[in-house]
Amino acid sequence: MDPGAETARGGRKPVEIHAAPLGRLFAFLVDALLLTGVVFAFSMALDATVGPAVSFRAEEGGAGNGFMIHRDRVMLAWILNVALGAGYFIGSWARRSGRDLPSTPGQRLLRIAVGRTGGSRPITLAQATARWLLLMGPVSLCALLGIVAPASRAPVALASLAWYLILLVTTLRSPAGRGLHDRFSGSIVTVRARRAGPGSSP
Amino acid sequence: MIVDSRSIPHGSRIEADLCIVGAGAAGISIARRFAGTSTRVVVLESGGEAFEATTQDLSRGENVGLPYFPLDTARLRWLGGTTNHWGGICRPMDPEDFESKAWIPNSGWPIAERDLESYYEPARVMCGVSSGDWGLETWRQRDRFKPLPVRGDRLDTRIAQIVSPEARSFRITHRAGIQAARNVVLQCHANVTEIETNSEGTLATLFHVATLDGNRYTVAARQGVLAAGGIENPRILLASNRQWHEGVGNRNDLVGRFFLEHPRFVGGVLVPFDRRLSVGLYDHHKVGAVRLLGYLGLKQATRDQEQLVDVQMSLHPTLAGSFQRSAESEDMKALHALVPALRQGHIHQLGGHLARVAEDLTSWQALLIPGAPLPAPFPEVVGKLMRSTPFEAQALIPDLMGDIAARGYAKKFGAPIESILLRTRINAVPNPDSRVTLGDDRDPLGIPRVRLDWRLTSLDRHSVRRSLEVLGSEVGRAGLGRVRVMLDDHDGPWPEDLAGGWHHMGTTRMADDPRWGVVDRNCRVHGIRNLYIAGSSVFPTAGSGTPTLTIVALALRLADHLKGLLA
Structure with missing residues (x-):
C-alpha cells in the first residue's frame, strides 16, 4: 500500500499533489550542480591551505600516467564534502520556517517541496537524514571505497547503479511518485501550493 | 533429410544416383542444385551438426615445408565445413586469372571466365x-571513401565484398533446404575411407564409409563427387591405394601436387606525408547494406610488362597513439557488446561487459573530487588538462571516455595515420613440389594422415618486391608518401609473419591433358568415367580473388553437367 496515494485520494486531509518525476530530476540536477560548484570552490581552498590532493610532478613518484594521489588530503576532502552535502540536503529538507514546506534551492526553483506523508508538515531531522542517506549514500560510499579500497570500486559502482535504477523505477511506478527512498523515510515530494493573492477565490 | 550414419546398419550397401563426399560450400551447393529432382543424392559428411573434437582430430597432419597453420585448425569437419568460420570475403576471378602466361610455369585454366560467368550470380x-x-x-560513386589518388595507369583498386557474419555459414543458411529435400540424404559422421574402382580403374564402384564408433558400410552411386576440400580430396584419392598403389586418379603422379595458397605477409610500409590520407576504402566498411573491402594491385598490362604474378596489397593503417588504442580498445568492444548481449539474453556475458565498462569508468574516480554529487575533477586536474596537449590529456582520461572521444574525433575529422602496413597476398606460382602426400601416422580410422610440404618460388618473391616498388613509385609521384619495401630479392x-589465407587449392588441378591435371574441364577425374571433384583443389591457379565464390560457381556448373548425365 502506498500511503501517499491513499492520502491523495482521501477526503478529509489536505490533498497533496505529488511532483512529476521529470521536475524532481531536474531539481536534483540543479542542486547537484550548485553543490558541485561549492565543492569545487572548497577544493580550491583546500589546495591553497593543505596542498593539492593530486600532483603531476614525476619526481614525486607518479607512475603510469604520471600523477600521484595524496590519500590523506583526498580523505580530508571526502569528509568535508560529504559533510557539506549532508548539510545542504538535510538542512534544506528539515528546515522549519514559515508555513511552506521546506525545499532545496533546486526544488524551490521547480516549485516543489518535501514533506511528511499524510499531512503538510516538514519532515523531521531523522527523516531528512534517512532520505539523504538513501539518495546520496551510495555515491558517498563509492567515493570512500575509491580511496580506501580501489579494487571494490567497480562492483560497488554497479551496485549503486542498480540501486538508483530501483529508485527510479519505484518512483515512476508509484501513483504518488514515492520511490523507495521516500517510502523508507516517510516523505513525499509535492508541488508547492501557490499563495492565494488578494481577490482570489478561497 | 539429415541422418546420422551411426544408425545405418553395419555392412549395408546404399544405392544412389549421386554420391557427394563432403558437406561444405561445394558439396552443399551441388546437393541443393539437385534438391527436389528425381535424382537420389547421398551426401557423406565426416562431422555432425556441431563441432566435435574427435572428428576434427581426423584432420591433423604434419607440416614439413614452409611454416603453416596446424592442419586440424586450417579446415572444419562438420556440416557446412569451413564456412562455419570463414572471413566472408568474396570476389570472383578476373578473366586474366584463367589465362596462361608464358613466364608463369603451369599457369592457365582449360576453361575461360565466360564458362563460369553465368554461375557467379547463383553462386553469389x-x-x-x-x-x-x-x-x-x-562503388566509387556510392562510397564515401575514394581510391588512393595515384596518377598513372600502373595501379588498380579492386573491390571485394564481405558476407555479413550471420549469413556466412552454409550450415545455417542451407540446412533447412537440405533437410526439406526428400531426394537428398545427408549422412553425418560418415567418413570415406576408400574409393573402390572396377578392375580396370575406369569406374568408381563403391565409396567405403566408416564412423568413429566402428560402423562400416558402402555407398554405390552412378556418379560420385569428391568435395572434401583441397587437402582431404587428394588424401582420399591417395589413401585409396588397395587396388592401385599410387591411389585413385593418380596415374601421372599429380594428385596432391601443385598445392597452392594465398601467401600473406607484411611486405612494406607506406608512410604518408599527410597524416589524414584517406584509406578507408581499403578497410572493412559499409555502403548501405553492402560490406566492402578494397585492395591494390598492379594492372594486368604492368604485370605482363614486368612478368610478374599478381600481388594484392591491402592497407592497414597504424593510427597515431591514442587513436590506435581506440581502434583496438577492448573496452569499446565491451561497450559495443552490451546491447547485443542484452538482446540475446546472454546475461553472463552482459555482466562481464558491464563489469569491464564499470571498472574502466571508475578508474577515473581517482582524479575526481570525492563526495561531489556530480563527477568533477580536482582543480589541479582541471589545470593540468587545460595546460596539456590533446595527447597528454588523453592519458588522464579513462580509456573508455578517451576511446569514445577519439572515435568521435576520428569520425568527424579522420584519425591521424602514423604509417600504413602493406600486407601482400600472392597469386602464387603453381609449383609441383608444393604438395600434399600421405604421412606415416594413421588416424583412428586407419587412414594415413597428411603431410603438407608448402613451397613458394623465387618469382613469387620477386613479384612481391617489384609490386611494392611500383606502388612506392606511384605513391611518391603523387606526393602521397614513401614506401619502404621490407622484402629483399634474394632467396x-x-x-616471419608469412601465413596462408586458409585457402587450399591446386591439389587435383584441372587440365585437358591428363599429364598436366587430375581432372578435366568438367571436373571429371581423368580416366575414371564417373568420379568428379568439386572445390578449390581443381584450381590450376590460385587467382586474384578469394576462392569461395569460384568454388561455388564451379560446383553449380558441375551440378548442371551431372544433371545432364543423370537425366
Whole structure:
C-alpha cells in the first residue's frame, strides 16, 4: 500500500499533489550542480591551505600516467564534502520556517517541496537524514571505497547503479511518485501550493 | 533429410544416383542444385551438426615445408565445413586469372571466365553476397571513401565484398533446404575411407564409409563427387591405394601436387606525408547494406610488362597513439557488446561487459573530487588538462571516455595515420613440389594422415618486391608518401609473419591433358568415367580473388553437367 496515494485520494486531509518525476530530476540536477560548484570552490581552498590532493610532478613518484594521489588530503576532502552535502540536503529538507514546506534551492526553483506523508508538515531531522542517506549514500560510499579500497570500486559502482535504477523505477511506478527512498523515510515530494493573492477565490 | 550414419546398419550397401563426399560450400551447393529432382543424392559428411573434437582430430597432419597453420585448425569437419568460420570475403576471378602466361610455369585454366560467368550470380546468392556489382566505378560513386589518388595507369583498386557474419555459414543458411529435400540424404559422421574402382580403374564402384564408433558400410552411386576440400580430396584419392598403389586418379603422379595458397605477409610500409590520407576504402566498411573491402594491385598490362604474378596489397593503417588504442580498445568492444548481449539474453556475458565498462569508468574516480554529487575533477586536474596537449590529456582520461572521444574525433575529422602496413597476398606460382602426400601416422580410422610440404618460388618473391616498388613509385609521384619495401630479392628466408589465407587449392588441378591435371574441364577425374571433384583443389591457379565464390560457381556448373548425365 502506498500511503501517499491513499492520502491523495482521501477526503478529509489536505490533498497533496505529488511532483512529476521529470521536475524532481531536474531539481536534483540543479542542486547537484550548485553543490558541485561549492565543492569545487572548497577544493580550491583546500589546495591553497593543505596542498593539492593530486600532483603531476614525476619526481614525486607518479607512475603510469604520471600523477600521484595524496590519500590523506583526498580523505580530508571526502569528509568535508560529504559533510557539506549532508548539510545542504538535510538542512534544506528539515528546515522549519514559515508555513511552506521546506525545499532545496533546486526544488524551490521547480516549485516543489518535501514533506511528511499524510499531512503538510516538514519532515523531521531523522527523516531528512534517512532520505539523504538513501539518495546520496551510495555515491558517498563509492567515493570512500575509491580511496580506501580501489579494487571494490567497480562492483560497488554497479551496485549503486542498480540501486538508483530501483529508485527510479519505484518512483515512476508509484501513483504518488514515492520511490523507495521516500517510502523508507516517510516523505513525499509535492508541488508547492501557490499563495492565494488578494481577490482570489478561497 | 539429415541422418546420422551411426544408425545405418553395419555392412549395408546404399544405392544412389549421386554420391557427394563432403558437406561444405561445394558439396552443399551441388546437393541443393539437385534438391527436389528425381535424382537420389547421398551426401557423406565426416562431422555432425556441431563441432566435435574427435572428428576434427581426423584432420591433423604434419607440416614439413614452409611454416603453416596446424592442419586440424586450417579446415572444419562438420556440416557446412569451413564456412562455419570463414572471413566472408568474396570476389570472383578476373578473366586474366584463367589465362596462361608464358613466364608463369603451369599457369592457365582449360576453361575461360565466360564458362563460369553465368554461375557467379547463383553462386553469389548461395554465398549470401549482397551485391552482384564488382566494378570499382559503381562503388566509387556510392562510397564515401575514394581510391588512393595515384596518377598513372600502373595501379588498380579492386573491390571485394564481405558476407555479413550471420549469413556466412552454409550450415545455417542451407540446412533447412537440405533437410526439406526428400531426394537428398545427408549422412553425418560418415567418413570415406576408400574409393573402390572396377578392375580396370575406369569406374568408381563403391565409396567405403566408416564412423568413429566402428560402423562400416558402402555407398554405390552412378556418379560420385569428391568435395572434401583441397587437402582431404587428394588424401582420399591417395589413401585409396588397395587396388592401385599410387591411389585413385593418380596415374601421372599429380594428385596432391601443385598445392597452392594465398601467401600473406607484411611486405612494406607506406608512410604518408599527410597524416589524414584517406584509406578507408581499403578497410572493412559499409555502403548501405553492402560490406566492402578494397585492395591494390598492379594492372594486368604492368604485370605482363614486368612478368610478374599478381600481388594484392591491402592497407592497414597504424593510427597515431591514442587513436590506435581506440581502434583496438577492448573496452569499446565491451561497450559495443552490451546491447547485443542484452538482446540475446546472454546475461553472463552482459555482466562481464558491464563489469569491464564499470571498472574502466571508475578508474577515473581517482582524479575526481570525492563526495561531489556530480563527477568533477580536482582543480589541479582541471589545470593540468587545460595546460596539456590533446595527447597528454588523453592519458588522464579513462580509456573508455578517451576511446569514445577519439572515435568521435576520428569520425568527424579522420584519425591521424602514423604509417600504413602493406600486407601482400600472392597469386602464387603453381609449383609441383608444393604438395600434399600421405604421412606415416594413421588416424583412428586407419587412414594415413597428411603431410603438407608448402613451397613458394623465387618469382613469387620477386613479384612481391617489384609490386611494392611500383606502388612506392606511384605513391611518391603523387606526393602521397614513401614506401619502404621490407622484402629483399634474394632467396633468403620468407618473412616471419608469412601465413596462408586458409585457402587450399591446386591439389587435383584441372587440365585437358591428363599429364598436366587430375581432372578435366568438367571436373571429371581423368580416366575414371564417373568420379568428379568439386572445390578449390581443381584450381590450376590460385587467382586474384578469394576462392569461395569460384568454388561455388564451379560446383553449380558441375551440378548442371551431372544433371545432364543423370537425366
